[in-house]
Amino acid sequence: MSNQNLFAALRDAFPADLDRTAVETDDGLNHSWRDLDRASAMMANLLDSLDLPPASRIAVQVEKSVEAMVLYLATLRAGHVFLPLNTAYQSAEIEYFIGNAEPAVVVCSPKNFGWVSKIAFTAGTRSVFTLGDDRTGSLLERASHMSDRHTPAVKGDNDLAAILYTSGTTGRSKGAMLTHGNMRSNAVMLRDYWRWQSDDVLIHALPIFHVHGLFVAIHGALINGSKIIWLSKFDPKLVIAKFPQATVFMGVPTLYVRMLAEPSLTKAQAAQMRLFIAGSAPLLMETFKDWQDRTGHTILERYGMSETVMLTSNPCGPDVRYGGATERRGGTVGFPLPGVALRVTGDDGQPVPAGEIGGIQVQGPNVFKGYWRMPEKTAEEFTADGFFKTGDVGKVGNDGYVTIVGRSKDLIISGGYNVYPAEIEATINDMPGVAESAVIGVPHPDFGEVGVAVIIAKQGAVVEPDRVIATLKSQLANFKIPKRCWVVDELPRNTMGKVQKNLLREQYKGSFA
Ligand code: MLC
Ligand code: AMP
Numbered sequence: 001m002s003n004q005n006l007f008a009a010l011r012d013a014f015p016a017d018l019d020r021t022a023v024e025t026d027d028g029l030n031h032s033w034r035d036l037d038r039a040s041a042m043m044a045n046l047l048d049s050l051d052l053p054p055a056s057r058i059a060v061q062v063e064k065s066v067e068a069m070v071l072y073l074a075t076l077r078a079g080h081v082f083l084p085l086n087t088a089y090q091s092a093e094i095e096y097f098i099g100n101a102e103p104a105v106v107v108c109s110p111k112n113f114g115w116v117s118k119i120a121f122t123a124g125t126r127s128v129f130t131l132g133d134d135r136t137g138s139l140l141e142r143a144s145h146m147s148d149r150h151t152p153a154v155k156g157d158n159d160l161a162a163i164l165y166t167s168g169t170t171g172r173s174k175g176a177m178l179t180h181g182n183m184r185s186n187a188v189m190l191r192d193y194w195r196w197q198s199d200d201v202l203i204h205a206l207p208i209f210h211v212h213g214l215f216v217a218i219h220g221a222l223i224n225g226s227k228i229i230w231l232s233k234f235d236p237k238l239v240i241a242k243f244p245q246a247t248v249f250m251g252v253p254t255l256y257v258r259m260l261a262e263p264s265l266t267k268a269q270a271a272q273m274r275l276f277i278a279g280s281a282p283l284l285m286e287t288f289k290d291w292q293d294r295t296g297h298t299i300l301e302r303y304g305m306s307e308t309v310m311l312t313s314n315p316c317g318p319d320v321r322y323g324g325a326t327e328r329r330g331g332t333v334g335f336p337l338p339g340v341a342l343r344v345t346g347d348d349g350q351p352v353p354a355g356e357i358g359g360i361q362v363q364g365p366n367v368f369k370g371y372w373r374m375p376e377k378t379a380e381e382f383t384a385d386g387f388f389k390t391g392d393v394g395k396v397g398n399d400g401y402v403t404i405v406g407r408s409k410d411l412i413i414s415g416g417y418n419v420y421p422a423e424i425e426a427t428i429n430d431m432p433g434v435a436e437s438a439v440i441g442v443p444h445p446d447f448g449e450v451g452v453a454v455i456i457a458k459q460g461a462v463v464e465p466d467r468v469i470a471t472l473k474s475q476l477a478n479f480k481i482p483k484r485c486w487v488v489d490e491l492p493r494n495t496m497g498k499v500q501k502n503l504l505r506e507q508y509k510g511s512f513a
Contacts, residue, residue, distance in 0.1 A: 005155040006180040006219075007076035009188070011037065015198075015225040023066050025230045026238065031066055033225075036073065041150035042143040043074030047105070049146065050127055054079055054153075055160055056104035059125075061085035061094065061116065063109055063133035064208050064232050067140060069218060071107060071131065072208070076180075079153025080104075082162040083175075084209035086417075088477035091115055097165055098123045101175060101372065105129065110137050133232065157181025157365075163372050164211065164306040167411075167420035175372030176307045185365040186309040187219035189338055194248075194275065194300075194316045196224040201246040205234040205255065211306050212280050212416065217250050240264045247274040252416030253283045253448055256299065260290050270295040275316065279304060279333075280416040281448050282404065288330035303333035303404060305390060307368045307381075312336050312402045322400045332401040333394075340364040343387065344396055354398045357405055361387035410501070412441035412451045417479045419451050421501075424472070424480060428453060431471055433461030438491055439482060440504045444512045452508055453482040456491060463487050484511060 014022075018034035025031070031039075047058070058075045060083065062068050075082040083101055085094065087109075098106065098119055108116040110130040117128040130137035155161070161183055163175040202221040206213030221228045229242050236258040239249065256278060259265050276291070279302045291299050302313035314334030318324040322335055336342040343351045344358040352358045367388050370378035381389050391409035396402050412419040421439035428437040435458045444450040457463040465485035472481050492503040 003156045004180070004184065005076060005079070005152045006161055006184045006187075007040070007073055008152045009184050010073070010219065010222040011152070013223045013225050021227055023069075023228045023230050025066060026232055029066075036070060038148035039067070039070045039143075040073040040077055041148045042146040043071055043139070044077040044150045044152075045146035046139070046143045047074060047078040047080060048150075050105065052080065052104045052126070055081050057081045057083050057101045057163060058105045058107065059083040059085060059098060059101060059103035059120075060107045060131075061087060061089065061109070061112070061209075062107055062131045063087060065131070065133040065135070066230055067131060067135060068133075068208060071139065072214065072218075076155075076161055077150060077152045079155055079159075081160045084162070084164070084214060086207070086209050086477060088479055090475060090477060091119065092475060093477060095119045095123075096172060098125065100172070101163060101165075107131050107139055109133075155180045157184075158369070160369070162215075166306045167418060167423060174374055174377055177369040177372055178309070179369055182366050182368060183215055183219065183309060185339065186337075187215075187223045189366075190216070190220060190310060190313075191223050193313060193337060194220070194277070196220065196226060197247070197274070198225065200224060200226040200248050200274065201229060202226055202248045202250070203229045203231065203239055203242050203246045204250075205231040205239050206250065206252070210280075210416075211304060211309060212250065212252065215309055216279075216304070220248075220250075234258075236262050237264065240269055243270050243273050245272075247272065248277070249273065249275070250277045250279075252280040253278055253287055254281075254415040254446060256283070256287050256291055257446060257448075260287065260294060265294050267294070267296045270297055273297060275300060277302060279310075281413040283330070284448070285330050298328045299330075300328050301330070301333055303392075303402070307388060308362060308364075308390070309366045310337060311340055311342065311362055311364075311366070311390075325399070329401055332397075332403045334402065335400050336362075336402065337364075337366075340366065341387070342396070342402065344394060349383065352395075354396055357393060357395045359408055360390045360392045360394050360402075360404070362390060363387045412439075412449055414441070414444070414450050414479060415447040419480045421451065424451060424453065424476070424482065427472060427475055428455060428468060431463070431468060433457050433463045434468075435459075435461075436491065438499045438501060438504055440501050440508065442505060442508050442511050444483070450512065451480070451482040452511060453485040454491060454504055454508070455485065455487045456489070457487055 014033045021030045022033040023031040106120040129139035131139045165173040304310040312333045314328040341363040393406040394404040424439045437455045441449040492500045
């Protein structure tokens with residue numbers, strides 16, 4: 001199965017009976033496997049009809065819908081490169097991504113067509129289509145005239161399948177280039193490691209513009225021919241209500257925290273579920289234990305990144321590589337997945353002994369090809385012997401379990417979304433009257449961690465915290481906005497004059513207690 005278009009690999013796994021339901025939506029529609037095949041063929045034929053250069057970028061900022069998933073499949077099928085964009089991104093953010101990636105096609109929500117198309121056409125994009133979450137828009141209209149048969153483009157393991165933008169600790173966002181081989185190998189391996197069964201049913205409640213919802217969840221179900229219960233957004237009551245019809249659920253920790261607040265979450269309600277998977281952000285021990293008590297299920301925590309898809313996982317069944325270990329150990333992210341080499345290194349770059357803390361580095365068929373048009377950044381993030389420096393800090397126990405203890409990258413993970421303080425600080429520092437700012441992550445009961453801003457005003461200037469928040473809201477995606485803002489006289493500094501964020505984190509850690 002090597003050197004195969006990822007779409008073809010997924011298509012090969014469709015069940016023999018194509019009339020069975022592949023996707024059931026929360027608005028009462030059933031899409032069969034045949035529907036997915038035909039609809040993706042029509043959209044792929046539409047892309048073919050545009051005569052795009054091979055491996056053109058197809059940038060997509062649309063609300064979650066089955067048709068948006070089909071657009072992803074069609075992009076793979078036609079041999080182009082999918083570039084998903086968070087629906088919260090505002091015009092300056094979109095302008096950067098489109099300017100940097102130079103997509104040949106942009107697909108946006110009908111309501112955003114005015115401003116998105118202006119940005120896209122200015123950047124040289126050939127076609128801008130619209131796709132609503134209610135099956136409206138020019139993309140479906142144009143695709144409806146196309147043939148429903150399509151031969152997938154021939155793609156090799158090394159060919160690009162997607163670009164995911166991930167913000168940088170300094171500078172602008174970087175586009176992580178993932179290949180057909182990266183994603184196919186990861187999907188096939190997870191199918192076995194998580195012991196997908198032919199009658200599994202996945203509840204899909206995550207957004208589809210990041211690795212978790214787009215790749216891990218969708219590939220997981222499709223490569224196994226498993227039905228998806230498709231929820232347009234996460235609603236804890238609805239997800240719990242669907243448990244008796246499903247077997248697998250994937251979520252960021254915030255989703256588990258919110259479900260635990262629902263009285264309807266009981267052992268009886270979750271009795272039929274086989275597997276609860278969590279990742280994208282640290283799962284608190286308290287959430288892990290509460291889930292066990294309330295449902296009788298032990299959450300399987302795993303660890304991944306945009307640059308690598310999935311890296312480690314707690315076992316789903318006995319892992320023969322680790323003496324048949326079966327324990328899903330809370331507070332750990334389990335073992336390096338089959339095929340993934342993971343090591344922990346010290347400041348000198350040398351591997352540290354088991355149990356000692358250091359930087360996590362990884363290598364494997366899942367590790368990305370590099371950052372889009374940033375060869376220097378790419379070179380910086382890889383070691384001479386080809387390991388990728390994750391920026392996460394952790395340790396590997398004698399028994400092989402990996403624990404993440406922190407991050408060397410200055411990153412806040414809020415409800416599973418990444419927020420880079422440097423970007424928020426730069427925006428605040430541009431505001432009138434601001435001398436300097438520091439954005440730090442502090443614990444939050446719902447989002448796990450949220451950003452707060454600490455600001456110094458210029459001499460004689462008055463900076464209003466509410467004004468700062470309002471200005472940020474007009475410029476940046478909503479999840480990036482600090483949940484609180486303080487104006488202070490000075491920031492703690494070390495002897496080099498650098499702001500000591502660890503002291504600020506300590507000072508403000510109780511803000512949401
Ligand atoms: C929403 N808000 C957030 C937020 N999500 N604030 C901080 N962090 C977040 N994650 C804020 C909005 O700004 C808004 O504020 C208010 O909450 C309501 O917005 P909403 O959109 O209605 O929120 P809600 O639907 O409740 O969304 C919460 C959520 C969502 C947890 C369901 O954030 C979510 O789906 N997170 C999952 C992210 C994810 O899929 N990550 C995977 C990354 S892949 P205001 O002030 O404007 O009202 C990855 C690799 C890997 O990391 O290993 O998987
Ligand atoms: P992203 O760049 O959005 O793909 O986010 C990847 C980052 O999320 C990783 O580098 C980790 O810091 C974090 N992450 C993912 N899964 C976990 C987990 N299970 N526990 C702790 N952090 C995680």
